[in-house]
Amino acid sequence: MKELSRQRCHGGWQCVYSHASESTGTEMRFSAYLPPQAGHAKVPALYFLAGLTCTEETFMIKAGAQRLAAELGLMLVACDTSPRGLDLPGDAEHWDFGVGAGFYLDATEAPWAPHYRMGRYIGEELPALVEAQLPAAADRRGIFGHSMGGHGALVTALRQPQRWQSVSAFAPIANPVAVPWGQKAFSRYLGADTSRWGEWDASLLMERRPYPGTILVDQGLADAFLERELHPRALQDAAGRSGQSLQLRLHEGYDHSYWFIQSFIADHLRHHAGQLAA
């Protein structure tokens, strides 16, 4: 693991790292904010998964999370949204598929399967690396994300609830098998057999097996993608059927942007800090 930069921020350090990833077969970058408390002890780590077209920088620059993370003693980790630099056929033709659009799953179809394994990367490889190389406590992991990354956070925690002690999402793609973004990505990464898609759909996973903790989800009601792509109601219905504790908050006037995220980031950090301290 190489440290590409390290800058003082709120008494801690804002850093960028790169490493050769087994999961993707590429060099991957991630950002980490190390709070002041990480200077003398292991701290809980909270992973953020960003949305379509974003990189490991987006959340750190736009969400305004470091101030409160420093106060709460939370490490923040933000990864990239796909492998890069592969030049696979068709990987750069669409903003919502391929580069910048890995959907945090493990592809099974050619040519994606050997590289587009972001599910394994987030679920296993990145936490193992962070816990080996940075002062992150291995038994206190949280995960959250936005849009495609909200989908990724929910799915990652629902698939391996024993590995994730807290989870939340901003405007997640809550039922990808039922919407255009999800259908486009899943049909290419996972193939035409839709019976296999449910392994990567938060609403379908939650209906089968609820996550053992409250899940916080914020959604803006002026979000241009709400009706077509996000479907928080499907998540709410699944929670109702399975007994999942879900706090879904709908916010009048807020859209899909990081202005929305920064408006409610403090509630998410406190949600995670509470569960990770418990």
Place this chain on the structure above:
Amino acid sequence: MKELSRQRCHGGWQCVYSHASESTGTEMRFSAYLPPQAGHAKVPALYFLAGLTCTEETFMIKAGAQRLAAELGLMLVACDTSPRGLDLPGDAEHWDFGVGAGFYLDATEAPWAPHYRMGRYIGEELPALVEAQLPAAADRRGIFGHSMGGHGALVTALRQPQRWQSVSAFAPIANPVAVPWGQKAFSRYLGADTSRWGEWDASLLMERRPYPGTILVDQGLADAFLERELHPRALQDAAGRSGQSLQLRLHEGYDHSYWFIQSFIADHLRHHAGQLAA
């Protein structure tokens, strides 16, 4: 004035506007954050001037200022760093001169004089527009900025102290007549006669006539531009000679970035809110 966007943020509105500027003869953009309090009353407005290469977006995205501005009831206004789209000879050859590098002064030399009048734009035109079109109180204006914009904020307030009730700066170019960035820009915008440069130099202005209020300046000690370009000691010396009340804070380990700015933004907003409420 055209409203280009308007998005909910922390209970208020994050907006972008454009207008035809008399000062520059171009279309100029600015961003404004309207806090919730601006929905029912005029509020104090705090103007931020950004550094070299930045735009009207930079501060709003990177400084993390909106949360506390919403709490304190401060409007934030961030303008561009120069006119754009003129294609004057040589205006795009250097990152530290011309486009993105207007230095917040009024040029006297060809071909810059008819357009590079950012001094007048910030000092007069933009506040008049904001106060006519947005719920900004005309008698409670604050100004601050970073690097080239820290220079701009100090100079703007020192030149017209009756118009600005509060002023602060992050890592300002504190004595531009004595450093490479300032000499390059001033020799081109203002000509070879260095006796005219002092009208736009914070340390020289402050030595002649202190600002009637405390000025807050933060400076990182790991700032790569500190020794060569910034010279906060010149400002401190000028303050000592003129009796200026100056709070210069030096921060171990912090650099020139917005990670530094976001670490101390809350202190600046409280400094301004205190003076603007008085």
